[in-house]
Amino acid sequence: MSLRMATLGLLAQHPGSGYDLLKRFEKSMANVWPATQSQLYGELNKLAAAGLIEVSAIGPRGRKEYRITPTGRTELERWITNPADDPPERSAGLLRVFLLGELPHDQAREHLTALAAHADSEMVRLKELESSIPWSDTDEDLYGHAALEYGLRFNAMQAEWAHWLTKAIDNR
Amino acid sequence: MSLRMATLGLLAQHPGSGYDLLKRFEKSMANVWPATQSQLYGELNKLAAAGLIEVSAIGPRGRKEYRITPTGRTELERWITNPADDPPERSAGLLRVFLLGELPHDQAREHLTALAAHADSEMVRLKELESSIPWSDTDEDLYGHAALEYGLRFNAMQAEWAHWLTKAIDNR
DNA sequence: CTACTCATGTAACCAGTTACATGATTCA
DNA sequence: TGAATCATGTAACTGGTTACATGAGTAG
Known part of the structure; x- marks a missing residue:
């Protein structure tokens, strides 16, 4: 659909x-x-x-x-x-987190670092995309821009969360 | 896979x-x-x-x-x-945002209000889930809990974003 | 005239959903 | 003995991916 x-x-x-x-x-x-x-x-x-x-x-x-x-x-x-x-949301990334306990701690931490780095690079990519587009004043562009902003906020959240979890692992 | x-x-x-x-x-x-x-x-x-x-x-x-x-x-x-x-991420919700320009402003605002409300109720659901589970000290529970925390942060982000966009629509 | 881009389609396969089908064991 | 739960499976269909196939117009 x-x-x-x-x-x-x-x-x-x-x-x-x-x-x-x-x-x-x-x-x-x-x-x-x-x-x-x-x-x-x-x-x-x-x-x-x-x-x-x-x-x-x-x-x-x-x-x-x-x-x-x-x-x-x-x-x-x-x-x-x-x-x-809507079809149910599926996230392979979250599934991986769910199963992170099957890995030794240092490998899990490594994975989270990579995840945070990826989120950061996605933010860079989206910011570049944002400045490369000649946004107009139309509704179409307002919402396209809003979707991009969503992506920025999403990746920021993900990076913060990964750092938070890394610390939680270190405190054990 | x-x-x-x-x-x-x-x-x-x-x-x-x-x-x-x-x-x-x-x-x-x-x-x-x-x-x-x-x-x-x-x-x-x-x-x-x-x-x-x-x-x-x-x-x-x-x-x-x-x-x-x-x-x-x-x-x-x-x-x-x-x-x-991993398979590519798909979000019917974001797709809807992308196409929100096809709706009159007040209907779009209505949709965003509903979206924020839904995110809030998801947060309530997740918090209830969180307190209903007798978390142990195992890795399995650490990461299960972390996945839940991810959900909380995700929904918080979504609600904030929806409010931000609602205001952006009002300023036009 | 050759390479590139434009332009559309088909076939085989994997993933996911809904509905149907069947039967064994347990508990009141 | 009847209802609920335990337990596994198949069939038909929809959605999505990869690979293959074909040909018309365009620019150098």
Whole structure:
């Protein structure tokens, strides 16, 4: 359901071909919901069959430009305002923490140091991304920027937590 | 790969049957990596076929008690110390934020208020969980507790972020 | 005319969910 | 003896990944 909505959402912002969307997935949405090429083309056909999007123009090389339909927009708004039916969150990283007791203390500490370092480098990457984008005054950019800020805060929290746990291990 | 390691990890902590593990999945691991009954039984058979676990005893009603093998333990440790091959993180919640621009401002604000409220109630739930568990002095409990602390910090961050964004919307 | 990018699709596979199916043991 | 719990499994379906396949237009 979520890839479907990610695709529909990108088309709600701007129409485009599968190829266009693929680049927008890689560029802006990869941090939030990655998608592969084959998955995307399949989803576009399903969305079109369901009447949520439609082909608005055919270009060279069999290019199909899609746009969202009114039905599609209704469906998108319904999904955004209805967080109930989300898939459960899974985190391999947290699972690893959960099982860290199977490792000797010094290896566990090592892992946490690496985790904190990774969070720090993610923050650098996100800050670079932030300053590389010419943010406009649109709602689209307001929320894109907010998602980025979320990532910054998330990684900061993770680094702090890793340091806290490292200390807790040392006190034993 | 991750469910495989979650299962292996639980068996590394204590041996048990599929039925036992299922309850432990529901009780302690559901917040980190949920699993269904049919998935678990399938995985146990695959793990046994691969020699990572073995049946240590057969009980009434066809009960098969599993334990981890030395090969299994090696493989588990390899996985814990090697965070490279994790599946990408996906967040339906963040995807929704990304697409919040498709909604009128007041509806977006409403959504963020609900999100903050949900984070707050999650914190309450986790705190109750925390005080309901008779924590021991073992490593297993140290890291289980740390995972819970992670959840608390994560939800606190989320609530703060939602308030921050609500204010940013108001200033437009 | 050659290499590159644009452009779409299919097939095989792994992971996860829901529903169905079955039977043994225990406890009131 | 009937209900609850213990215990394991299969089948059908959806979502996601990797690899393969193909061809049209474009720029040097």
